[in-house]
Amino acid sequence: MKKQKRVVLVAALVLPVLVVVGLWFAMTPPAETPELSAARAEALVRPHSPVLGSSRAQVTLVEFLDPACETCKLFYPEVKKLLAGHAGKVELVVRYAPFHRGSDTMVKMLVAAQRQGKFWPVLEVMLETQQQWAINHQAHPELMWPHLGGLGLDIEQLKQDMKDPAIDAIIQQDLADAATLGVKKTPDFFVNGQPLPRFGYQELRDLLLDEVNRVY
Numbered sequence: 001m002k003k004q005k006r007v008v009l010v011a012a013l014v015l016p017v018l019v020v021v022g023l024w025f026a027m028t029p030p031a032e033t034p035e036l037s038a039a040r041a042e043a044l045v046r047p048h049s050p051v052l053g054s055s056r057a058q059v060t061l062v063e064f065l066d067p068a069c070e071t072c073k074l075f076y077p078e079v080k081k082l083l084a085g086h087a088g089k090v091e092l093v094v095r096y097a098p099f100h101r102g103s104d105t106m107v108k109m110l111v112a113a114q115r116q117g118k119f120w121p122v123l124e125v126m127l128e129t130q131q132q133w134a135i136n137h138q139a140h141p142e143l144m145w146p147h148l149g150g151l152g153l154d155i156e157q158l159k160q161d162m163k164d165p166a167i168d169a170i171i172q173q174d175l176a177d178a179a180t181l182g183v184k185k186t187p188d189f190f191v192n193g194q195p196l197p198r199f200g201y202q203e204l205r206d207l208l209l210d211e212v213n214r215v216y
Helices: 004-028 032-043 070-085 105-116 119-128 155-161 167-182 201-215
Strands: 059-065 090-096 188-191
Touching: 032 167, 059 070, 059 201, 070 090, 070 188, 070 201, 090 167, 105 119, 105 155, 105 167, 188 201
Parallel strands: 059 090
Antiparallel strands: 059 188
């Protein structure tokens, strides 16, 4: 009887420890292998990615955005202020994460505009007029066309380029990279490869400032 009680007591003591250890292992991400680290680094920036800022900048801010994302619209002017406040030290790299319905077509417009050297003007107009073409969290690309006048775009060429399978490949590549990096919402940011500790403008500003101070 005493032996049975001892066994029960030991089990009662060991079980909570095993539960805690199991939870710790479940919550602790596996250590990155060199191959995984290399894959994540490669997934941050691609040759097709639009870049704003000095090519000599030592701090790279990568933003995954969705043109139909309301929060992306709110963050964009603040991101530009951060770049202006650290001119020559920070570059912005835009990646696509068209999670909203119809946003893939909006991204096609952006990539096609990039071919004409008009990516940034089109992105700004797209975000400024977002409420007029993004309705109930769904993009309506046909409502964007009237806003593209006056930007010096060849609209017919733009429409033709949007049909290019190479643009579809760019979107799929960015979505695959978003998955590799664990991006599940927009906007999402990485500062020299580091994700934000928590989502928020202050967190973005602090991480960016820390990195600028570290490398300069």
